[in-house]
Amino acid sequence: MPSCRESTRLMSEARERPLSVRERMALRMHLAVCSGCRRFNRQIDVLREASRRFSLLDGDVRFPDDKDPQS
Amino acid sequence: MSEPDKSRDAADHLQNPAFIADLRRQMLRFARLQLDDAHLAEDVVQEALVSALKNVAAFRGQAAFKTWMFAILKHKIVDALRQRRRWVEPGRTVDEEAGDDEWLDRLFDGTGHWRAEELPRKWGDPERSFEDDQFWQVFAACLDGLPPRQGRTFMMREFLDLDAEEMCKVLGISQTNLHVTLHRARLRLRVCLENHWFGEVR
Numbered sequence: 001m002p003s004c005r006e007s008t009r010l011m012s013e014a015r016e017r018p019l020s021v022r023e024r025m026a027l028r029m030h031l032a033v034c035s036g037c038r039r040f041n042r043q044i045d046v047l048r049e050a051s052r053r054f055s056l057l058d059g060d061v062r063f064p065d066d067k068d069p070q071s
Numbered sequence: 072m073s074e075p076d077k078s079r080d081a082a083d084h085l086q087n088p089a090f091i092a093d094l095r096r097q098m099l100r101f102a103r104l105q106l107d108d109a110h111l112a113e114d115v116v117q118e119a120l121v122s123a124l125k126n127v128a129a130f131r132g133q134a135a136f137k138t139w140m141f142a143i144l145k146h147k148i149v150d151a152l153r154q155r156r157r158w159v160e161p162g163r164t165v166d167e168e169a170g171d172d173e174w175l176d177r178l179f180d181g182t183g184h185w186r187a188e189e190l191p192r193k194w195g196d197p198e199r200s201f202e203d204d205q206f207w208q209v210f211a212a213c214l215d216g217l218p219p220r221q222g223r224t225f226m227m228r229e230f231l232d233l234d235a236e237e238m239c240k241v242l243g244i245s246q247t248n249l250h251v252t253l254h255r256a257r258l259r260l261r262v263c264l265e266n267h268w269f270g271e272v273r
Contacts, residue, residue, distance in 0.1 A: 017250075051226060
């Protein structure tokens with residue numbers, strides 16, 4: 001069974017390439033018993049979603065007639 | 072919170088010098104991060120602004136001017152990355168990774184398991200965080216805190232949405248190297264967000 005370190009590598013790579021059957025099975029076995037890695041798996045999707053929305057929600061560019069909330 | 076006046080025509084915004092200066096500054100910061108080349112970043116931002124002016128009629132009816140503007144910039148950056156392919160020096164990838172192994176050893180013990188204090192914790196509802204301006208400040212700071220090449224690679228994948236094959240060509244690196252870089256970027260970014268945001272806000 002893969003370690004956590006190895007499992008995080010597989011979870012990360014799964015976002016760029018399809019895992020092999022063997023890799024998928026190994027990862028599934030690990031995730032069944034490791035809550036930390038299950039969280040990691042969900043959280044890297046949160047990172048992805050945040051990155052997609054990032055610059056679009058960056059508050060730095062404002063329309064000229066906006067009120068400045070900071071000052 | 073004040074709402075941007077969405078009824079105003081985009082053309083008005085593009086003719087307002089103060090607004091353009093602000094927008095350009097913001098776009099430049101972003102393009103520099105992605106391209107690691109100040110001159111190329113200037114060119115790309117200029118092209119994006121010209122293209123926006125030319126196509127301003129297409130903006131009508133869309134939700135946010137900024138979203139539209141950044142979508143144009145994103146396309147220009149991807150074009151620039153594709154054209155630049157041949158200039159990339161592959162040698163510089165190695166240094167940054169060397170010092171990174173130590174950092175990884177702080178997360179995992181000798182058998183490769185999470186150290187107790189590094190075990191990922193439960194995060195609150197991300198959607199709620201996405202609505203919070205402060206979250207985006209933390210997110211930006213965490214991105215800035217990544218080793219530069221990791222940050223650029225991560226955003227190329229997750230924001231510019233290039234696939235792995237194309238990224239290897241653009242960056243002049245192997246698939247293995249790409250996987251290693253993205254794995255490390257994700258580990259680091261996750262830790263940073265947990266320490267500075269999700270660990271405190273539920």
